[in-house]
Amino acid sequence: MTEKDFILKKTNTSKLNKGTFTWQSPSNIALVKYWGKSDPQIPKNPSISITLNNCHTSTTLEFSKKEIPTNDFNVQVIFEGNIKDAFKPKILNFFKRIEKYIPFITEYDFVIKTENSFPHSSGIASSASGMSALALCLMSIEKELNPEITPEYFKQKASFLARLGSGSAARSIEGELVVWGKHDQIKGSSDLYGIKFPYEIHSCFKNYQDTILLVDKGEKQVSSTLGHELMHNHPFAEQRFKQANENITKISKILQNGNLKAFVKLVESEALTLHAMMLTSDPYFILMKSNTLKIIEKICNFRKKTESNVCFTLDAGANIHVLFPEKEIEKVNTFILNELMGLCQNNQYICDKGGIGARQL
Ligand code: DP6
Secondary structure: OOHHHHOOOOOOOOOOOEEEEEEEEEEEEEEEOOOOEEOOOEEOOOEEEEEEEEEEEEEEEEEEEOOOOOOOOEEEEEEOOEEOHHHHHHHHHHHHHHOOOOHHHHOEEEEEEEEEOOOOOOOOOOHHHHHHHHHHHHHHHHHHHOOOOOHHHHHHHHHHHHHHHOHHHHHOOEOOEEEEOOOOOOOOOOOOOEEEOOOOOOHHHOOOEEEEEOOOOOOOOOOHHHHHHOOOOOOOHHHHHHHHHHHHHHHHHHHHHOOHHHHHHHHHHHHHHHHHHHHOOOOOOOOOOHHHHHHHHHHHHHHHHHOOOOEEEOOOOOOEEEEEOHHHHHHHHHHHHHHHHHHOHHHOEEEEEEOOEOEEO
């Protein structure tokens, strides 16, 4: 598929005056990280993520034909029951980027009603789940206008559109593992959209657990979008992109052969490398907090003591994702309760696991 395959030809919208669609989209956590991009939202390296099950965004999109046609976008955003004008610029920017592919968006007035399953200020990024839910609602409109599109095209284009809203959102359409970004050894992979990991996954990775420790729920000082920009002219960027490509080759094998020790090593190294890129940017920035480091140390010690396969990963923030196989649930939960919970803000954490992707409500 090329970018041109996603352009919807001018369609007759006269039979579709109004309607409503609702989609629920999950968040995801990257194992090999996307950090660095070029225009328009093309990743500098491929990434792979676990689609989550419990952390998700539900979005209802109401649309009605504009009384007087205009060339601009008319959008109202309601977040958890309240009008949220602060979200508008990001959505208008998203609409500008995707107009070429779904030109009907200038013909309607939109009301977007959205809510998250996770606490509002938890430091969990909602851009992946939010943008993918919105992209899916827009694809439901396209399907009404153009009923012959296939389910496969529907998902690919939803991921393609979501990517233009937020890169990681491209990985929030399907589950349980999604690759986004072209890689020679991942069949069907593309820079334009995410695909389901195309090989059989070893049973030890089924229902993989992710407990998210809420270390710091405050607003980040540096957004991911700015962090990506700082990868331009970054002294270690090229080496990092090369390493991420190699790590995709490695993790693809690990996910198939079930080598948990190798998984732990690679995933933790990816998390620390992501933050190393932040620490060595110009200007540099630090998103980890002291409790992030304390928790990392405790996880490593616990693993040494118990032969557990628990490991950590991080996204662009201070929170820790504790990853472990389903069969270690009891042991790791006890460890989290006894040793890690006290290091979380207000003792808060969220139990999640691999999920199957978005669904229409
Ligand atoms: C550290 O997808 O949030 O979570 O494309 O600018 O919206 P934009 O950035 P975003 O970046 C995510 C970065 C990351 C790693 C990852 O999810 O792969």
